[in-house]
Amino acid sequence: xxxxxxxxxxxxxxxxxxxxxxxxxxxxxxxxxxxxxxxxxxxxxxxxxxxxxxxxxxxxxxxxxxxxxxxxxxxxxxxxxxxxxxxxxxxxxxxxxxxxxxxxxxxxxxxxxxxxxxxxxxxxxxxxxxxxxxxxxxxxxxxxxxxxxxxxxxxxxxxxxxxxxxxxxxx
Amino acid sequence: xxxxxxxxxxxxxxxxxxxxxxxxxxxxxxxxxxxxxxxxxxxxxxxxxxxxxxxxxxxxxxxxxxxxxxxxxxxxxxxxxxxxxxxxxxxxxxxxxxxxxxxxxxxxxxxxxxxxxxxxxxxxxxxxxxxxxxxxxxxxxxxxxxxxxxxxxxxxxxxxxxxxxxxxxxxxxxxxxxxxxxxxxxxxxxxxx
Numbered sequence: 001x002x003x004x005x006x007x008x009x010x011x012x013x014x015x016x017x018x019x020x021x022x023x024x025x026x027x028x029x030x031x032x033x034x035x036x037x038x039x040x041x042x043x044x045x046x047x048x049x050x051x052x053x054x055x056x057x058x059x060x061x062x063x064x065x066x067x068x069x070x071x072x073x074x075x076x077x078x079x080x081x082x083x084x085x086x087x088x089x090x091x092x093x094x095x096x097x098x099x100x101x102x103x104x105x106x107x108x109x110x111x112x113x114x115x116x117x118x119x120x121x122x123x124x125x126x127x128x129x130x131x132x133x134x135x136x137x138x139x140x141x142x143x144x145x146x147x148x149x150x151x152x153x154x155x156x157x158x159x160x161x162x163x164x165x166x167x168x169x170x171x
Numbered sequence: 172x173x174x175x176x177x178x179x180x181x182x183x184x185x186x187x188x189x190x191x192x193x194x195x196x197x198x199x200x201x202x203x204x205x206x207x208x209x210x211x212x213x214x215x216x217x218x219x220x221x222x223x224x225x226x227x228x229x230x231x232x233x234x235x236x237x238x239x240x241x242x243x244x245x246x247x248x249x250x251x252x253x254x255x256x257x258x259x260x261x262x263x264x265x266x267x268x269x270x271x272x273x274x275x276x277x278x279x280x281x282x283x284x285x286x287x288x289x290x291x292x293x294x295x296x297x298x299x300x301x302x303x304x305x306x307x308x309x310x311x312x313x314x315x316x317x318x319x320x321x322x323x324x325x326x327x328x329x330x331x332x333x334x335x336x337x338x339x340x341x342x343x344x345x346x347x348x349x350x351x352x353x354x355x356x357x358x359x360x361x362x363x364x
Contacts, residue, residue, distance in 0.1 A: 019201070019312035070312075081238050148234045155238040156323050159245035160316040163302065166249040167311040 007108070007115040011122025014106060015130050020066060020164070021102055024073040025130045027157040028098050030080045030150050032131070033138020037088055041095045042135065046128060048096035052103025053120045065104035067168060072097045074161035080154025083147070102127055200310050204317025207301065208325065213264050213359045214297060216352045218322055220271035221290055222329020223345060223352075227275055227336050232283050236290050237326040241319050243291040247298025248315075252305060260303075261363040263296030268356025275333075275349025278342075297322075 015021045032041045052065075076094055079086060108119035141150050208214050218240075225236040250257055257263075270289065273279075281289075301318055305311065332348065335341025 019310060019316060023312060023316060078242070081242065151234065152237055152323060155241045156316070156319045159241035159248075159319045160312065162242075162245040163248045163252065163305075163315040163319070164311045166252040166302070167305060167315075170252050170254070 003111075003115055004118045007110055007118040008122040011106070011108065011119035011124075012126040014119075014123050015102070015127040018106075020069055020073075021105070021127070022130070023157055023160060024069050024076070024098055024102060025127060026134050027073050027076040027080060027154065027161075028095060029131050029134025030138045030154055030157075031076045031091070032095070032135040033141065034080060034083060034150065035085060035088075035091055037091075038135060038139070040088070041091050042128075042131065044092040044095035045099040045131060048099025048101075049103050049124055049127060050099075052100040053106075053124055056103060056107055057117065057120060060104070063104045065101045067165065068097065069101035069105055070161045070165050070168070072101060074158050074165065077154045077156070077158025077161060081151050081158055083151050099127075201313040201317040203306065204314035204319075205321045207304075207314075207318045208321045212355065213268060214300075214322075215325060216355045217264065217267045217271060217293065217297065218325035219329035219332070220268060220275060220349070220352045222326040222331075223275045223333040223348060224271055224286070224290075224329075225326070226330045226333020227278060227345060228280060228283070228286060232286055233330060235283060235287055237323060237330070239287045239291050240294045240326065241323060243294040244298035244301070244322065245319075247295035247300075248302030248305075249298075250295070251299040251302025254303075257296070257299045260296050260300050262360065263293065264300060265356050265360035265363055267293035267296060269353045269360065270356075272349045272351070272353030272356055276346050276353060277349075278346060 015025055028045065032038050035041060072094060076098070079094075085091075103120075103123070106120070106123045108116040108123075110116035110119055138150055141147055208218065221236050221240055225233045228236075247257070271293070274286075274289075305314060333345055336345045
């Protein structure tokens with residue numbers, strides 16, 4: 001039971017402790033907070049996440065998920081910085097890609113299937129919780145300076161993601 | 172008092188090696204990346220100047236410049252990481268301090284597009300220097316996030332100080348800061364040429 005709990009906790013914390021995941025989730029949360037139809041964007045992310053985690057549970061092979069995740073983060077950060085609202089399906093697509101790539105980039109290091117599933121469940125909950133917290137914070141940013149701060153952070157996220165993509169390509 | 176401060180700041184670059192920020196910190200992770208821009212006076216003064224100038228120009232420059240800079244800097248960083256050479260990087264960094272300092276000192280108010288292009292052009296040099304010296308084996312995400320964030324906070328420091336320009340005395344202080352930044356840039360330029 002203890003090992004299951006620690007596996008769950010490991011998964012729960014991974015979206016915060018893995019910098020690429022935290023970067024993407026923060027960017028997506030800010031992006032969703034800037035949009036009007038937030039529920040569908042969050043649902044799209046959750047659907048992508050569920051799909052990706054199912055694929056992991058079914059032992060899918062290695063994928064270029066980290067590169068896709070960071071490219072998605074760069075795009076989302078750029079959109080946050082520009083404060084441009086793309087057509088809604090574009091936002092949903094970006095959310096689905098983020099969810100799927102994040103899940104595929106979170107293969108559990110577990111000894112048993114039960115522990116692996118506990119880690120995956122924790123990852124799903126942790127990712128959704130972080131996304132909701134950040135998007136709620138961005139939604140509350142109604143003052144002019146707060147909205148500008150969100151845009152500036154968006155540019156930081158895009159810049160960081162672009163640099164890391166370059167590092168990955170160079171290595 | 173003001174004169175002592177002026178000379179003190181002027182002599183500060185003499186005590187450090189040129190382009191100290193671009194010698195590589197040798198450590199990875201968020202803290203390594205965060206510390207990297209803060210270890211070089213040439214980088215610090217240029218970043219603060221971006222914020223000062225943005226505050227001096229007022230909206231929309233006050234937020235456009237700090238958004239443009241990291242995005243273009245990332246482009247320069249990509250060139251550095253991929254090993255694509257950029258001639259005169261250290262000269263470009265020193266000139267950025269001179270040019271941006273003079274913009275603040277003379278309270279230059281070009282169109283926002285010109286200001287953004289100027290800041291963006293200098294951002295390429297700063298980004299290239301950082302990108303070329305990203306420590307191998309470091310956690311690239313944490314390191315990049317750290318140094319982008321430190322750069323952004325230096326902009327915000329400049330903006331905060333630049334907001335003093337709303338008052339006549341503050342305006343003089345901000346323009347004086349611009350002169351000091353330009354002089355620091357001259358010292359660095361003399362060391363790299």
